[in-house]
Every structure is written in C-alpha cells, then in structure tokens.
Amino acid sequence: MSRQRRKLGAPQNRSQLRLGLGRLYYTMRRYGEWFLTRKRYARTVNRGITLPHVIFSHHTPLLRKLRNVNMQLQQNKIVNLKLASTCINGLVLKPGETFSFWKMVGKTTHRKGYLKGMVLNNGDFYAGTGGGLCQMSNLIYWITLHTPLTVTERWRHNYDVFPDSNRTQPFGSGATVAYNYIDLQIKNETNADYQLLIWLDDQDLNGEWRSAAPPESSYEVYESDHFINTEWWGGYTRCNVLRRKVYDTEHHEIGDELICRNQAIMMYEPLLSP
Numbered sequence: 001m002s003r004q005r006r007k008l009g010a011p012q013n014r015s016q017l018r019l020g021l022g023r024l025y026y027t028m029r030r031y032g033e034w035f036l037t038r039k040r041y042a043r044t045v046n047r048g049i050t051l052p053h054v055i056f057s058h059h060t061p062l063l064r065k066l067r068n069v070n071m072q073l074q075q076n077k078i079v080n081l082k083l084a085s086t087c088i089n090g091l092v093l094k095p096g097e098t099f100s101f102w103k104m105v106g107k108t109t110h111r112k113g114y115l116k117g118m119v120l121n122n123g124d125f126y127a128g129t130g131g132g133l134c135q136m137s138n139l140i141y142w143i144t145l146h147t148p149l150t151v152t153e154r155w156r157h158n159y160d161v162f163p164d165s166n167r168t169q170p171f172g173s174g175a176t177v178a179y180n181y182i183d184l185q186i187k188n189e190t191n192a193d194y195q196l197l198i199w200l201d202d203q204d205l206n207g208e209w210r211s212a213a214p215p216e217s218s219y220e221v222y223e224s225d226h227f228i229n230t231e232w233w234g235g236y237t238r239c240n241v242l243r244r245k246v247y248d249t250e251h252h253e254i255g256d257e258l259i260c261r262n263q264a265i266m267m268y269e270p271l272l273s274p
Contacts, residue, residue: 026181034103042097042104042188047090051195055215056146057208060139062200070127076115077132081205083113084133085198093186093194098152101137101177101184108133108179120161120176124267134176136198137184139207141175144186145244145259146219147209149194153185160238160264170223172240172262220245221259228270236266 034041062081063074084105093099108114108130117131144151154175164171175184188194192213199206226240240262246255 023181027179030102030181030183034100040097042091042093042099044092044094045088045090046092046195050090050197051092051193051210051212053211053214055194055209055211056143056219057206058139058143059204059206060135061204063203073116073118073127073131077117077135078200079113079115080108080117080130080132081136082200084108084136085200085205088136088196089198091196093149093188093196095188095191095193097188099184099186099188099196101140102180103183105133120157120159125161130179134174135205136207137177138174139205140186140196140198141184142169142173142221143207143209145173145221145242147194147211148190148217149209150187150189151185152187153183154260155182155184156260156262156264158264160266161268163268170221170240170242171226171238172223172242172260172264173221216249217254218247218251220247228266236270237263238266238270239263 033039062078063071087105088101091099091104106112110129114130116127116129117133118125119128119131120134141151141154155177156172157174157176160171176182177184190213192211194212195210197206197208197210221242221244224241224243226238229237229239231237242259242262244257244259245253246257248254
C-alpha cells in the first residue's frame, strides 16, 4: 500500500459563536436521526444473565500519570466512567440492531452526578462535566475490532496529544465521542445475539463482548504504513493504517481487512533530545 500524503492545515482557533452554532446544528441533526429514522437501536439491558461465549475482552488502567494534568480530573473521570457503565453494562445487541454510545449513556450533566473530567478539544484539554468517557469509547471500539460486529460510525482523534509512553495498542485505535453528534455506533449484522459488558475494578476499566453462539473467527489487529510528516506550517502529522487478519477456528488465516486510515496533528515534538 502506497503512502498517500494529504496536507493538513495548521490548527485553527475558531470563534466561540461559530463553534456554538456548529454544535447546535449537529446536535439537532443527531436528534432527528434518533427519532425520525427507521434504524433499530439496541435498548435491552440484561445484567442478570450473561451470554455463554466470550468473544474478546480487554482492560485499560484508570489512572495514568500525564504531564500537566491535574490528577483530580482523573479521579473525577472514574466517577464518570462508573455512571456511564451503569447505562451500558449488560447491553444485548440483537441481530439487525445498532448500538449508539450516546443513545445509551445520554447527556452527561451535573444533575446526574457527573463531575468535571479531562476533555480534549482541538489539541488542548480542559475540565468539562462528564469528561474522560473517551476511555470507554476507545475500549469499546478496540474490543469490537476483534469481533464480527460492524462499526458503522467512528470518529478518530484529530490530534495526537501525548507521546507513546506505555502504549499497548497501535496509534489510531481509539474512538472519540462528544455528546451527541460525535458518536460510536456498532451494528450486529450476524445471526446471533451479542452482549456488551463494561465494569470497573480497583485499577482498570474492563470491557467484554460475549455471544450466544461460539466464535467462528478470531482477529489480529495490526498497524502498517506508519510515518510522520513535517507539514508546511511547521508542525508534524502522524499517519498510519490499521488492518486486521482474520483466522478460522483452526487458526488458519482466511482474510486481511482494512479497518481505517488515521491522520492526526501531533501536539509534541516527535524527535528525542540528545
């Protein structure tokens, strides 16, 4: 696969009026999609019974030491993750249904108990009510890539904010969310029920897809064509391609699929100091 370089413009500071009008437009358009289309959204939650077959599971640490980030925001994030997990944990995704992150979680307000956590925006971060839920959307996206479920909507992070310290997943393997128009949606195009489990323990956020039927395939997600560009405006962009190998029940490779192409503006210097 050849590298296709696309020139990115320098980061822009748009007016608050323009940003507010844009959010209002896309928010109302999303409400229209939710209530006026014939798409079947998953709503069934079953916490008492779990489906028998584990398809894929993963966990990510709740606390990370991030430079110039108040640790209290991460403590607040844990509260936010617990609240959001109660809305999703046990969700049953039936054949033909679509999971929508925001349709399940709803708006994260102070009245519901959400606290100010870290919110990334245009390469910077600020304290916003309900901040930190991207850790959950990242996890759900990652475990979904290891199932036959179909990701129908995913928004990549446009900025690479932190270096690869202790990174265990490829660059670009996350999914950002912002209520309600930047959503993560997953459709079940199989013939079996799937169940999403999300829970927290003392150290990690845990996610798991289970199914009523045993898995017929397994998946290996990998990165290719990773490179860093020096842009004309003086900054750097980072690019890669995510793919996945498909294996049958005897672990014979039966496919190699394109997942996505990523490109993000780097908010740190990619070169090591002497």
